[in-house]
Amino acid sequence: MRDRGSVRVLGREDVPDAVRVLSARPVENVFVAARVRAAGLDPATLGCQVWGYERDGALAALCHAGSNLVPVNADDEALAAWTEYAGRQRMCASIIGPAETATRFWKMLGDRWGPSWSEVRDVRPHQPVMTIVGEPLVAPDPRVRRVTLEHWDAYTDAAIKMYTEEIGVSPVSGNSAGYRFYVRQLISSGRAFAMFGDDGRVLFKADLGSVSGSVCQVQGVWLDPALRGRGLAPAAMAAVVTLARTVVPTVSLYVNDYNHAARATYDRVGFTQVGEFATIHY
Numbered sequence: 001m002r003d004r005g006s007v008r009v010l011g012r013e014d015v016p017d018a019v020r021v022l023s024a025r026p027v028e029n030v031f032v033a034a035r036v037r038a039a040g041l042d043p044a045t046l047g048c049q050v051w052g053y054e055r056d057g058a059l060a061a062l063c064h065a066g067s068n069l070v071p072v073n074a075d076d077e078a079l080a081a082w083t084e085y086a087g088r089q090r091m092c093a094s095i096i097g098p099a100e101t102a103t104r105f106w107k108m109l110g111d112r113w114g115p116s117w118s119e120v121r122d123v124r125p126h127q128p129v130m131t132i133v134g135e136p137l138v139a140p141d142p143r144v145r146r147v148t149l150e151h152w153d154a155y156t157d158a159a160i161k162m163y164t165e166e167i168g169v170s171p172v173s174g175n176s177a178g179y180r181f182y183v184r185q186l187i188s189s190g191r192a193f194a195m196f197g198d199d200g201r202v203l204f205k206a207d208l209g210s211v212s213g214s215v216c217q218v219q220g221v222w223l224d225p226a227l228r229g230r231g232l233a234p235a236a237m238a239a240v241v242t243l244a245r246t247v248v249p250t251v252s253l254y255v256n257d258y259n260h261a262a263r264a265t266y267d268r269v270g271f272t273q274v275g276e277f278a279t280i281h282y
Contacts, residue, residue, distance in 0.1 A: 005055040005077055007085045010041045010062065014052060017059040021073050023213070027131055027252045028098060028275060029072050030217045032064045034210035051085060053078040067093045071101050083108045090119070090282060099125060099278040106280045122168065122281040126257040129275035130266055133250050136238035137270040144204065144239035147192040149184070151202070155194060156183045158202035162222035167281065190247075193240050203227060204236045208244055216244050218253040221262070228261075234268045241269060 010018060018041060022033040032050075039046045048066030052059050053074070061078040064070040069092040071079065079101070090113045095106050103125060113119065147155050160179070163171040171179045186192040191208035202224075209219035218240060223233055244251045254277045255262050 005053055005060065005081055007051055007053055007081045009043070010050045010052040010059075012040050012042045014041055014059065018050070018052070018062055021059055021062060024073065026213055026215045027129065027250065030212050030215045030252060031068075031096075031210045032062070032070050032072055033212035034217075035064065037212050051082055053081055065091070069095045069105070071097045071105055074101050074105070076104065079105050079108055083112055086112065088112065090114075093282055095278075095280040097277060099127070099276040102278040102280065106278075120280055120282055122279075124256055124279045124281075127254045127277040127279060128257060128263070128273045129252065129254045129277055130271035131250055131252045131274050132241055132269065132271045134270065135245075136241045138234045138238040138268055140239035140242045141195065141232070141235035142239070143195045144193055144236050144243070145195075146190055146243065147187050147194050147205075149187055151194070151196065151200070152180075152184055152187060154196070154200055154202050155187060155192060155205065156180055158194070158205045158222060159183050159207075159220060162205065162220055165222070193243055195236055204232070206237070206240045208247070211248060214248050215250045215252055216248045218244065218251060221253070233261075233265045237265055237269050 015036065018036055019033070022029045022036065026033065035046060036050070041050050043049045048064065051063040051065050053061040061071070061073040061075070063072065063074065063082050071082070083105070086109060095102050095109070097105070110119070160170060160172060183192070186207050191211065193206050194202045195204040197203050204223050205220060206218055206222070207220040208216045210217040221237065223236070241251050253266070253271070255266065
């Protein structure tokens with residue numbers, strides 16, 4: 001008889017098994033894999049719990065249970081077990097993952113936490129996951145470069161504008177110091193890229209939000225609204241790919257399906273779709 005499975009909070013001794021599960025789909029799992037490789041599985045160092053789902057004595061799936069709830073390698077049995085384990089009170093700001101899995105998880109949790117539609121701020125059910133593994137098809141814009149700390153303030157200002165435009169709320173509401181420190185970490189680790197104007201303002205930006213093994217995930221792509229529609233984005237994005245590929249060979253990202261301009265840019269640069277995510281913002 002098949003084991004129904006069980007849930008437990010993973011710890012430092014579970015890192016090898018977690019990495020095994022995460023490595024099965026390196027592009028899909030890069031966010032969680034990057035966090036686990038950098039900070040392990042001790043909730044005190046990671047900053048949140050990771051729930052494991054075990055079947056027949058082996059780790060079969062896991063769930064990053066922080067402000068982002070991210071299921072990994074989950075089937076309906078794992079989702080049901082985590083839904084029961086999560087309790088009656090919502091404990092995350094978003095659910096992110098493969099589209100069918102994340103949507104299913106949201107609906108199951110909605111039944112437990114309350115009406116699934118009324119409590120969410122935004123649902124993005126179709127977000128193509130894209131990768132590029134070779135050189136970009138467009139010549140890189142040489143003005144895009146790694147950001148240094150002398151541009152910390154300017155880069156933070158652009159990051160706030162990007163986040164607010166994308167999500168609809170400011171990332172510094174209630175914790176401006178925390179967000180500024182996060183941006184500083186991106187810059188200090190060489191994972192922030194930008195094009196600057198003569199006055200020092202950021203005209204274009206992008207970050208490597210996650211890096212794990214042979215894969216990175218680009219996030220925070222933003223072009224000054226005054227420059228949009230001029231054909232600058234493909235060459236700028238090609239530069240990001242070129243710089244990112246000095247770190248890892250595979251560059252990935254995911255994009256809202258309705259953002260036709262961004263999707264056209266990524267197609268021109270040479271990205272191809274390899275999957276689909278969904279994001280639910282509370």
